[in-house]
Amino acid sequence: MLQDSDSWLDLLQQGLAQARAGEFDNALDHFERARQLAPTRPETACALGREHMRRGQLEEALALLEEAWNQDRSLVTAGTSLARCLGLDLEQFLEAHAVLDDVDARFPNEATSRLIRAEILLAEGRHEEASVVSEALLESTSERVSQSATLLMARVENERGLRAIRSGGLERAIFAFKRAGDLDENWAAPQSNLGATFEKLGRLQRAEAAYRSALERDPTYARGWHNLYLLYQRQNDSRAGDCVERAFRADTASVPITTDFALSLLGDDDPDSAKAILACHAHGLGDLCDSWASLVMPLARGGSRELAEFCLEKAKERSTDPDLIARTEALLEGAMRGPAKA
Numbered sequence: 156m157l158q159d160s161d162s163w164l165d166l167l168q169q170g171l172a173q174a175r176a177g178e179f180d181n182a183l184d185h186f187e188r189a190r191q192l193a194p195t196r197p198e199t200a201c202a203l204g205r206e207h208m209r210r211g212q213l214e215e216a217l218a219l220l221e222e223a224w225n226q227d228r229s230l231v232t233a234g235t236s237l238a239r240c241l242g243l244d245l246e247q248f249l250e251a252h253a254v255l256d257d258v259d260a261r262f263p264n265e266a267t268s269r270l271i272r273a274e275i276l277l278a279e280g281r282h283e284e285a286s287v288v289s290e291a292l293l294e295s296t297s298e299r300v301s302q303s304a305t306l307l308m309a310r311v312e313n314e315r316g317l318r319a320i321r322s323g324g325l326e327r328a329i330f331a332f333k334r335a336g337d338l339d340e341n342w343a344a345p346q347s348n349l350g351a352t353f354e355k356l357g358r359l360q361r362a363e364a365a366y367r368s369a370l371e372r373d374p375t376y377a378r379g380w381h382n383l384y385l386l387y388q389r390q391n392d393s394r395a396g397d398c399v400e401r402a403f404r405a406d407t408a409s410v411p412i413t414t415d416f417a418l419s420l421l422g423d424d425d426p427d428s429a430k431a432i433l434a435c436h437a438h439g440l441g442d443l444c445d446s447w448a449s450l451v452m453p454l455a456r457g458g459s460r461e462l463a464e465f466c467l468e469k470a471k472e473r474s475t476d477p478d479l480i481a482r483t484e485a486l487l488e489g490a491m492r493g494p495a496k497a
Contacts, residue, residue: 163193167202174206182206197223201233208240216240224254234258235267242275251275266292266300273307277314286311309339316348320355328352336368343373347382354386362386377406384415396423403432407439414453421459430465437469444473448483455490463487 170185186203193199204219217240223233234254242251252275258268269288276285289311292304316331329352335345350365363386369379380402387395396419402409403416413436420429433450440446447470454463467483474480 163189163196163199166192167198170202179206179209195226197227197230197233200226201230201236204240205232205236208236208244211244213240213244217245228257228261231258231262231265231267234261235265235271238268238275239271242271243278246278248275248279266295266297270300270303270307273304277307277310282311282314282318306339306342309335309342309345311335312338313345313348316345316352320352325352325356341372343369343376343379345369346372347376347379350379350382350386354382359386359390375405377402377409377412380405381409381412381415384419388419395419407436410436410449410453414450414457417462418454418457418459421462426461429462433462433466434469437466442473444470444475444479447473448479451483452486452490455487460491463491 166185166189170182170189173179173185174182183203183206186199186206189196190199190203200219201223204216204223207213207219208216217237220233220237220240223230224237227233235258238251238254238258241247241254252272255268255272255275258265262268270292273285273288273292276282276288286308289304289307292300293308295301295304312331312335316328316335319325319328319331329349332345332349332352336342336349339345346365346369350362350369353359353362353365363383366379366383366386369376370383373379380398384395384398384402386392387398399412399416399419402412406412413432417429417432420426420432433447436450437443437446447466450466451463451470454466464487467480467487470483471480
C-alpha cells in the first residue's frame, strides 16, 4: 500500500479512472481506501458519496456529499452532486434548488448546475421552466453539456406530447413526439407514444410503423411490443401472440402484459401455460399474496373466471391480509355475475 503523503490522492485518481472505465467495484475500493487515509478531505467524501449515489445507497451518499459541500464550497462537483441526490433521487426539491442557488452564486457560469436544475424542474413537472433552461444550454461550448441538454429536451418534448394527449390535442402530440424522437434517436418511448397517438386518430398503418420504429431503437422495449400486440389483437392479426410473448420476456413484472399474455395462451387452449406465466410473474415479485391478488381483476375483466379464480386461490394460500382477500372476492363476484368465458 502507498504510504507517502500523497497516497490518498493517488488512490482517488485511480478510482476516478476506474469509474470512467466502468470498473465500479474497483473504484469503490480505491475511494474507500482514500477515505481511510484522508478522512477529512472533502474530495474523498465527494468521490465516495457519488459512487454510493450511483449504487442507489442514498443515505450514505447524502451524508458524504453534505459533508463534502459543507466543508468546501469551492468543490463544485460536491454541490452539483448533492443537488442531484436531493432532487432526483430523494425528491427533496426545495432543498435541491437551495443548493443549486448557492452553486450558481459562487459559479455563475457553471453549466452543469443549470443542467441539473433543468432535470429537477422536469422531475417536478415544471416542464416549461425545464425547457427554457435546457434550450439555453443547447449552444454550450461544452459538448457534454450540449449533448445532455439535447437529451433532456427530448424528455421535455415527450412530456409535452403526453400533456397534449390529456387535453385532446392529438395533432400537437404528434409534433411533440416526433421532435422528441429526433432529439434522442436511441430512445424508444417517443416512437411508441407516437404510435399510440396515430391509433387514436385511426391511422393504423402509421401506428404500426411507429411501434416498429420504437422496437428498432430498443428491441427489449416491453411497452412497444405490448402496444403492437394490442393493435394486432384488435385486427385479429396472427402476429399478436408473438408480440405479447416478447413483451412478457422484456418485462415479467408488468400486470397488464402478464395478464394479456396469459389470456392469449388461454385463447390458444393452453391453460397450463397460462397459469405458468402467472406463476412466473408472481414468483418474480416474491410469490406474495399481493402479487397474486393484483392479477385477479384484470383477468376477470378479460373474461376468464378460470384464471381469475386460480390467482385468487393462490392469494388465499399466501394471505396475510384478510381484508384484501375479502375485497378481491367481492370484486370478482361482481365482475363475474354476467356470462363469463372459460
